[in-house]
Every structure is written in C-alpha cells, then in structure tokens.
Amino acid sequence: MSELYIRVAEDENEEPMEIPSEDDGTVLLSSVAAQFPGACGLRYRNPESQCMRGVRLVEGVLHAPESDWGNLVYVVNYPKDNKRKMEEIDAASAVKVKRGYQKTSDLIVLGLPWKTTEQDLKEYFTTFGEVIMVQIKRDANTGNSKGFGFVRFTEYETQVKVISQRHMIDGRWCDCKLPNSKAFPDEPMRSRKIFVGRCTEDMTPDELRQYFMQYGEVTDVFIPKPFRAFAFVTFADDQVAQALCGEDLIIKGVSVHISNAEPKHNNINQLFRTLPGGSASLAAMFYRSQYHV
DNA sequence: GTTGAGCGTT
Numbered sequence: 001m002s003e004l005y006i007r008v009a010e011d012e013n014e015e016p017m018e019i020p021s022e023d024d025g026t027v028l029l030s031s032v033a034a035q036f037p038g039a040c041g042l043r044y045r046n047p048e049s050q051c052m053r054g055v056r057l058v059e060g061v062l063h064a065p066e067s068d069w070g071n072l073v074y075v076v077n078y079p080k081d082n083k084r085k086m087e088e089i090d091a092a093s094a095v096k097v098k099r100g101y102q103k104t105s106d107l108i109v110l111g112l113p114w115k116t117t118e119q120d121l122k123e124y125f126t127t128f129g130e131v132i133m134v135q136i137k138r139d140a141n142t143g144n145s146k147g148f149g150f151v152r153f154t155e156y157e158t159q160v161k162v163i164s165q166r167h168m169i170d171g172r173w174c175d176c177k178l179p180n181s182k183a184f185p186d187e188p189m190r191s192r193k194i195f196v197g198r199c200t201e202d203m204t205p206d207e208l209r210q211y212f213m214q215y216g217e218v219t220d221v222f223i224p225k226p227f228r229a230f231a232f233v234t235f236a237d238d239q240v241a242q243a244l245c246g247e248d249l250i251i252k253g254v255s256v257h258i259s260n261a262e263p264k265h266n267n268i269n270q271l272f273r274t275l276p277g278g279s280a281s282l283a284a285m286f287y288r289s290q291y292h293v
Numbered sequence: 294g295t296t297g298a299g300c301g302t303t
Contacts, residue, residue, distance in 0.1 A: 108300055137301065147297065172297090179300055197303060230303050257301080 006069040008032060008076060016073045027069075028063040032076065041077035050198070061259065104159050106150045106255050107247050109167075111135065111174040114145050124169050125151050129158030133255050151176065152248065161200070192219070192238045193261035194245060198233040200254050208233060211251050216240035232261050272275060 001183075006027055007016035017035050021027045031141050034094045035038045042055040042062055053076065056063040109121065121134040136149040155161045196208070205221040208231055217236035224230070235241045247258045 004299095063296080102303095110299065111297070114296085140302075146299090148299070150302090169298080177300090199302060207300065228303070231303070255301080256303095259303090262303095 006074060007072070008036070008074045009035065010071070012045070012075055020064065020245045021069065022061075023268060025064055027064075029057065029060045030225070031064055032062070035089055036076045038078055040074045040079045042074040043077055044072045044074045047072075072232065103247075104156050105181060106133070107162060108171075108179040108241055109149045109174055109176050110147075110152055111172055112145065112149055113170040113172045114147060114148050116145065116149075116170045118149070120170060121149060121151060124167070126160065127154070128153070128162050130154040133253065135255065143210055150179070150255065152205060152250070177181045192241050193232050193234040194241045195259045195261040196233055197229070197257040199229050199231050199256055200252070201227045201229075203231070203252060203254075205231075207252070208264055211249075213243060 005018035005020055009020045011014040019027060019031050019035060021031075022274035027042075029039070029041070032042065041057050042051045044055065044065065045051070046053045053065065054077075055065060098220075116136065117223050118136050121136065122131050125131050125134065130153065131151060132154050133152040135151075136145060139145040141145065145152065151162075153162065157271075162176050163178070167176065197206075203223070205223055208216050208221045208223070212221075212233050212235070215235070218233060219236050220232070222232040222234075232286045233241075245260050248255050249258060250256075
C-alpha cells in the first residue's frame with residue numbers, strides 16, 4: 001500500500017488536511033477525530049455519479065472505497081449534525097435573552113479609601129444583594145490601592161439600586177457607575193473569534209477552552225506570550241461568538257470582557273490607539289471613510 | 294512612606 005496519508009476536509013471547499021493511514025491501508029476513525037474532534041465518519045463525492053458516498057466504517061476502522069483511497073478529498077461526518085447546530089443556536093439565543101432582560105455588568109466604584117480591601121467591599125455591597133465579583137485596582141509594584149474598584153451583582157435590581165445612591169464606605173463617600181471603558185462598541189464583521197480582555201496570567205488555554213465550551217464548540221484558544229492580559233477564543237459557530245460580544249463573563253472569579261476580535265492585519269487599529277485620544281471608534285471611522293469615498 | 298479625579302496592564 002503506497003498511500004501513507006489521505007486528504008480530509010471539514011467541507012468540500014475547505015483546505016484538506018492529510019491524515020495518516022495504517023499499514024493495511026485502512027484509516028482509523030480516531031486518527032480523523034484527532035484532527036476533527038467529534039468526527040464520526042467520512043464521505044466523499046463519487047466521481048462517476050457525482051453523489052456523496054459514505055466510507056465504510058467497521059469498529060472504528062475506515063475502509064478505502066476501492067483498492068485504495070485514490071486522490072479524493074474526504075469530508076468529515078459529524079454525529080447528529082442538526083442537533084449540534086441547534087444546541088449552539090440555543091446557547092447563542094440564551095445569551096441574547098439574558099441580555100434582552102437586564103443583564104448585569106461590572107460597576108466601577110470611585111472614591112474608595114486607600115485602606116479598603118476587597119473583603120470590605122464585598123461585605124459592604126452584600127447588604128444590597130448577592131455579590132459575584134469585587135476587585136480593587138492596585139499598583140502593580142506596591143500593591144497600594146488606586147482608590148477605585150469594581151463590583152458585580154447577580155441581580156439587575158441590585159445594580160440599579162446601587163447606582164442610584166452614594167455610598168459611605170470606610171468613612172468616605174463613594175460613587176458607583178457604569179464604566180466607560182467598554183470601549184469596543186463598533187465592529188461590524190461577523191467573526192467566529194472573540195477577544196477576551198482582562199485575562200489574568202493564571203488562566204491557561206485549557207481552562208479557557210473548558211469555560212467557553214459551555215457556549216459552543218471551541219476550535220481554538222490563543223494566549224499571547226509574554227502575558228498581555230488578553231486572549232482569543234474561536235468558536236465553530238459565529239453565532240455563538242457574536243452572542244457573547246459585549247458580555248462581562250466571570251472566569252476564575254475574574255471579570256473578563258468579551259468583544260470582537262479585530263482582524264490581525266489591522267495594525268491601523270494599533271496606530272489609532274497609541275495616538276493621543278485614539279480609540280477603536282476613531283479607527284472604525286477611518287475605515288468607513290476609506291470605503292465610502 | 295505622599296494622593297482624591299478618574300475607568301479595568303487590548
């Protein structure tokens with residue numbers, strides 16, 4: 001048997017990947033699944049009939065249609081394909097529904113005494129309702145408080161109440177507001193990739209994958225090295241990715257912010273951001289001006 | 294070791 005690899009793709013139009021065959025010319029389903037997680041078989045287009053044909057599968061072993069696999073590109077089968085898609089749509093709409101009715105978001109707490117700790121904050125705000133995250137911003141070197149922090153409640157009603165009044169915390173009046181820096185609003189493209197901001201250094205790719213799996217199939221996790229406090233997560237389904245954009249999610253007790261991943265080649269974004277007063281929206285305006293003149 | 298309007302190490 002001369003064929004050492006067969007060509008397999010997710011879709012007829014996708015770029016195929018070479019999958020190793022066994023000595024006897026068969027291909028193990030596990031070899032396919034190693035590259036295409038969840039795969040349960042293969043099919044191919046019969047050159048004569050132009051119809052799709054299934055590849056024979058016996059006890060986890062895929063058998064060549066003829067004496068060998070030929071030069072065809074094989075396409076991966078997934079179990080209950082429709083069901084899987086439905087689940088992802090459900091996950092996406094569940095997130096959307098959550099947004100539709102009063103989604104909570106992090107609140108910035110301004111004016112905190114230098115001495116106030118996260119525990120103090122939690123104790124204080126718990127008198128209003130269940131708290132799911134508190135954070136005090138500190139100097140990276142000294143560990144001193146910067147005098148502000150963030151809090152997140154379970155219930156939207158609690159959030160409304162907390163915003164509506166001033167707070168006496170450890171002897172100082174403090175204000176709670178919706179933060180400005182949700183600053184990545186405009187991003188028209190529908191990507192399967194999300195930007196995960198405010199990651200902490202202890203978050204591993206595996207943990208991120210485990211976490212985001214609840215929303216849909218994760219196809220990639222990328223964490224830049226050295227540590228840059230953000231990550232990219234790619235889903236199989238763009239609907240899942242899009243539904244998450246704008247969310248504040250809590251991973252390992254840390255509030256991360258989800259936004260659209262901007263295309264890699266857009267260094268203009270970087271440029272605009274490093275400019276005084278620069279922002280993503282400035283960059284977006286620049287794009288539009290390019291397209292519309 | 295100090296301080297008191299702000300915006301979370303994209």
